[in-house]
Amino acid sequence: MIKIQGLNYHVNDKPILEDICISFEKGKTYGIIGPNGAGKSTLLKHIMSLIKPPKHKIYYEGKDITDFKVKEYAKKVSFVFQENVREVDFSVHEILMMGRYTRMDLWGNIAQSDEEAIEAILEELHITALRNRKISTLSGGEAQKVFIGRALLQETPVLLLDEPTSMLDMHNGIEMMECIKGLKERHGLTVIMVIHDLNLAFYSCDELILLEGGKVVAKDASQSMTTSEILREVYQNKLKVIQEKGKNYIVPVMNY
Numbered sequence: 001m002i003k004i005q006g007l008n009y010h011v012n013d014k015p016i017l018e019d020i021c022i023s024f025e026k027g028k029t030y031g032i033i034g035p036n037g038a039g040k041s042t043l044l045k046h047i048m049s050l051i052k053p054p055k056h057k058i059y060y061e062g063k064d065i066t067d068f069k070v071k072e073y074a075k076k077v078s079f080v081f082q083e084n085v086r087e088v089d090f091s092v093h094e095i096l097m098m099g100r101y102t103r104m105d106l107w108g109n110i111a112q113s114d115e116e117a118i119e120a121i122l123e124e125l126h127i128t129a130l131r132n133r134k135i136s137t138l139s140g141g142e143a144q145k146v147f148i149g150r151a152l153l154q155e156t157p158v159l160l161l162d163e164p165t166s167m168l169d170m171h172n173g174i175e176m177m178e179c180i181k182g183l184k185e186r187h188g189l190t191v192i193m194v195i196h197d198l199n200l201a202f203y204s205c206d207e208l209i210l211l212e213g214g215k216v217v218a219k220d221a222s223q224s225m226t227t228s229e230i231l232r233e234v235y236q237n238k239l240k241v242i243q244e245k246g247k248n249y250i251v252p253v254m255n256y
């Protein structure tokens with residue numbers, strides 16, 4: 001579905017991404033993991049074309065993404081980045097409506113079926129009570145759910161998420177992952193997310209891509225990654241794997 005072949009990115013001669021080669025298949029969920037500064041968000045921005053890649057480096061269904069018109073590519077890939085603007089005067093419902101803007105008529109109206117889709121997302125994310133609140137009055141976690149809801153409403157085949165659970169508590173983080181999984185299964189979405197919470201990553205992603213220093217150091221099915229020696233090395237032995245009822249969990253190792 002999306003293929004990256006030999007992508008490099010430098011800023012002032014400093015290598016940020018080096019020889020990235022990854023294939024993302026339709027209908028799978030991918031987690032991009034790795035320590036701070038590894039290049040995860042920069043990679044996502046290249047896939048979104050917010051940082052324009054050089055020619056012949058990233059392909060969407062066989063077509064070089066640099067050959068897409070902006071609007072055309074926006075129908076294929078939607079994204080939620082961490083730095084969403086909240087200092088605007090829109091209500092939650094208005095923000096969600098923006099997710100359906102490609103379907104609006106000349107007068108900016110949406111169809112009954114779009115309204116129903118918005119109500120369904122509000123319910124699924126447990127934010128129906130926030131429907132008429134201004135986005136600027138929401139907590140960080142509530143706002144994060146709204147922006148993810150807007151991206152889901154775009155119903156693009158590919159969804160890119162930069163740390164979708166960073167502002168959410170454990171309960172809401174798990175619920176968000178379940179919601180993404182449900183939508184992914186119902187709509188056959190391909191999801192590519194940057195995620196720091198390794199346990200959520202292991203249980204929500206089909207495959208993990210481990211970045212370090214701008215390079216892919218491991219690519220594997222998420223469960224096999226839990227036992228990978230390289231994972232411990234990259235996180236400098238600050239984690240260990242424990243088993244409970246046949247499942248692996250990552251716990252931090254503290255030396256004090």
Ligand SMILES: Nc1ncnc2c1ncn2[C@@H]1O[C@H](COP(=O)(O)OP(=O)(O)OP(=O)(O)O)[C@@H](O)[C@H]1O
Pocket residue numbers: 011016034035036037038039040041042043
């Ligand atoms: N425009 C830029 N100018 C200089 N350095 C940059 C620029 N963009 C990214 N970098 C550097 O590239 C590296 C990778 O940044 P990136 O944001 O992709 O990392 P990340 O893996 O997403 O990190 P985090 O987990 O902390 O969010 C960092 O060292 C960052 O400082």
